Amino acid sequence: MSAAAERPLSQQGGFDIRLAGLTKSFDDRPVLRRLDLHVPAGQFLAVVGRSGGGKSTLMRLLAGLDVPTAGKAEIDGVPATARRASTRLLFQEPRLVPWARVLDNVGIARGEGWRARAQGCLADVGLLDRAMDWPRVLSGGQKQRVALARALASDPHVLLLDEPFGALDALTRLEMHALLEGLWLRSGFTTVLITHDVAEAVALADRVIVLRDGVIALDIPIDLPRPRRELTDADAVALQAEVLAAV
Amino acid sequence: MTSVAQTPSRVVGGRRHAWRTWLRWLAPWALPLAILVAWEVAAQAGFVNARLLPAPSTIALAFWRTLMDGSLILNTAASAERAFIGLVIGGGLGFAAGLATGLWKPAEVFLDSTVQMLRNIPHLALIPLVILWFGIGETAKIFLVSIGVLFPIYINTFHGVRTVDDQVVEMAEVYGLSRRAILTRIVLPGALPSILVGLRYALGFMWLTLIVAETISASTGLGFMTMNAREFLQTDIVILGILIYALLGKAADAATRSIERRVLAWHPAYAPRQGDRP
Numbered sequence A: 001m002s003a004a005a006e007r008p009l010s011q012q013g014g015f016d017i018r019l020a021g022l023t024k025s026f027d028d029r030p031v032l033r034r035l036d037l038h039v040p041a042g043q044f045l046a047v048v049g050r051s052g053g054g055k056s057t058l059m060r061l062l063a064g065l066d067v068p069t070a071g072k073a074e075i076d077g078v079p080a081t082a083r084r085a086s087t088r089l090l091f092q093e094p095r096l097v098p099w100a101r102v103l104d105n106v107g108i109a110r111g112e113g114w115r116a117r118a119q120g121c122l123a124d125v126g127l128l129d130r131a132m133d134w135p136r137v138l139s140g141g142q143k144q145r146v147a148l149a150r151a152l153a154s155d156p157h158v159l160l161l162d163e164p165f166g167a168l169d170a171l172t173r174l175e176m177h178a179l180l181e182g183l184w185l186r187s188g189f190t191t192v193l194i195t196h197d198v199a200e201a202v203a204l205a206d207r208v209i210v211l212r213d214g215v216i217a218l219d220i221p222i223d224l225p226r227p228r229r230e231l232t233d234a235d236a237v238a239l240q241a242e243v244l245a246a247v
Numbered sequence B: 001m002t003s004v005a006q007t008p009s010r011v012v013g014g015r016r017h018a019w020r021t022w023l024r025w026l027a028p029w030a031l032p033l034a035i036l037v038a039w040e041v042a043a044q045a046g047f048v049n050a051r052l053l054p055a056p057s058t059i060a061l062a063f064w065r066t067l068m069d070g071s072l073i074l075n076t077a078a079s080a081e082r083a084f085i086g087l088v089i090g091g092g093l094g095f096a097a098g099l100a101t102g103l104w105k106p107a108e109v110f111l112d113s114t115v116q117m118l119r120n121i122p123h124l125a126l127i128p129l130v131i132l133w134f135g136i137g138e139t140a141k142i143f144l145v146s147i148g149v150l151f152p153i154y155i156n157t158f159h160g161v162r163t164v165d166d167q168v169v170e171m172a173e174v175y176g177l178s179r180r181a182i183l184t185r186i187v188l189p190g191a192l193p194s195i196l197v198g199l200r201y202a203l204g205f206m207w208l209t210l211i212v213a214e215t216i217s218a219s220t221g222l223g224f225m226t227m228n229a230r231e232f233l234q235t236d237i238v239i240l241g242i243l244i245y246a247l248l249g250k251a252a253d254a255a256t257r258s259i260e261r262r263v264l265a266w267h268p269a270y271a272p273r274q275g276d277r278p
Helices: A002-006 A055-062 A102-106 A114-124 A140-152 A170-187 A198-204 A234-246 B003-045 B056-068 B071-103 B105-119 B123-134 B138-162 B166-174 B179-216 B222-231 B235-263
Strands: A017-026 A029-039 A044-048 A070-075 A087-090 A158-162 A190-195 A207-212 A215-221
Touching: A017 A055, A029 A055, A029 A070, A029 A215, A044 A055, A044 A198, A055 A070, A055 A158, A055 A190, A087 A140, A102 A114, A102 A140, A114 A140, A140 A170, A170 A198, A190 A198, A198 A234, A207 A234, A215 A234, B003 B056, B056 B071, B056 B235, B071 B105, B071 B138, B071 B179, B071 B222, B071 B235, B105 B138, B123 B138, B123 B179, B138 B179, B166 B179, B179 B222, B179 B235, B222 B235
Parallel strands: A044 A190, A044 A207, A087 A158, A158 A190
Antiparallel strands: A017 A029, A017 A070, A207 A215
16 A cells, blocks of 8 residues: 555545435336435445345446436436446446456556556555456455456546445455545545445445335434444444344 | 485486376377377288278378479468368358347347258258359359358357356446447457357368368369379378378367467466466
C-alpha cells in the first residue's frame, strides 16, 4: 500500500442517489414496491435482507442492467438506466476475463492513459506485483481485489457492491473490509453494499437499510468511529441486534 | 538413514532420473523403429515379396530419386496448394457461418438445421456429382476439400461462441465496452479454444479428402503420384506417397498445437506445468 500513499489522492467525491416510487415486478410478482430513498453523495449505505428480498434487483436497477416497472432511480439527477462510467458495479463473482492479464483486466474499459491508471489501482489493492499474471493463478480473494481495482479504475462516483465478499473466507473478508473502507475514506464515492451479513453491514456502513418483501423495513444510521477495526463494543452489538430483528 | 548413506543414493536417484527422461523421450519412437528394423530384415531376407512390400531402404532410395528429379517437390507443392486453398475457402465459410449462428439467433434458426442435415452426408459421396459439375480440374478437388473442412470449423465456432461465459459478457457491457470490442476482446478469444479444436479436426479431413480426390482424378499431386506409380508397379513410390501424407498430417497438427500453446497460454489446459509467471 506504500505506492498508494505516494500517489496523489483522487478525491472525485460521490453522486447522490434518489429512488422515487421505484417498483419492479417480474410476471406481475412485485419484487420492489414503491421504494423511496435518498442516499446523499459520499454516503456508505448497506442494504441487508434475506435472499429474494429484492436486494439484487435493486442493484441491477441502479447498475442499469434492468429497467424499473414504475417509478424511477436517479443517480446525480440522471436515470440510472443510462450506463455511465461514473457508476461501477462489483459482482458477487470476480468475473475477470481469463485470457487477459491482470493489468488488462483492471484496464478493461480502456480510455486514455488506462495503463497508468490501472497500475495505480492495482497498487491500491496491493497487487501491483501480479499485474502480468493470468487471473487463474490468483486466489479467490486476490481475484476479487482485482475486480475492485477494475471498478476503481474508472474513478467512479458511485460504487455498487453486490455481496462481493460472500465467497471469501473470514480472514480475507476482514482484509477486504479494511481495504474497501480505506479506499472509500480516501476517494469519497457513494457506496451501496448489498449483503446478507449484518455484522459486515454494521462494520462498514454509515447507514443500514433492511429490505424485506420489497419494502424498506428499517433505516438506521450507524454512528460509530472510523476506522472500524474492532466491532466488539456494546454499541455495535446493539446495532447488529436491531438490524437482525428487522431482517 | 544416515547422512553418509544418503549421498550415494541421491546420485543413483539423479542418474535414474536422467535415464527416465531419455526413456520418456524415446518411448514414442520405439515401436515405429522396431517395426522399421523388422521390416528391413524381413525384406532383405526374402520373407516378404519385395514387389509388394519393398524394404525401407528401397523406399529411402525412391525418396532420394524423386527428390532429385523434382517430381516429389512438384507433387507435394501441388497437393499443399489445393489443401491450403480449400482450407481457406471452407474454413472461412465455416467460421463466418458459425460466428453468425453463434451470435445471432435468427441466423441460427435460418441456417443451423440445414447445416446439420448437410453435415451428415459423407462428403466423399459427392465425388460423382462433383465430377459431373466441375469436371476433373482443380475446382473439383478444392470444392471437396472446402466441404470437408467447412463443417468441423462451423460446429466448433458455433459451440465456442455459445459457451463464452455470459457473466463475463455482461461485465463487459456494464463496463461500457462497445459491441465491436465485446466481439473482438471477449467473444472471439473465448471461442478460440473450441475453434482451434475445430481446425485440428478440419486438417484431418483436409488431407483425407485430398488423398481421395487426387487418386480419382489428377495430373499432379501426391495422390496422382501414388496412382501413377501403381500403374507401373512402383510399390516403393506408393508407400513413399503414403508416408509423405502421414508427415504432412503430422506437421499440420504440430503447427496447430504450437498455435494453441501460444495463444491459449491463459487456459488451464494448455498451461505450462511449472513457472506460470511470464
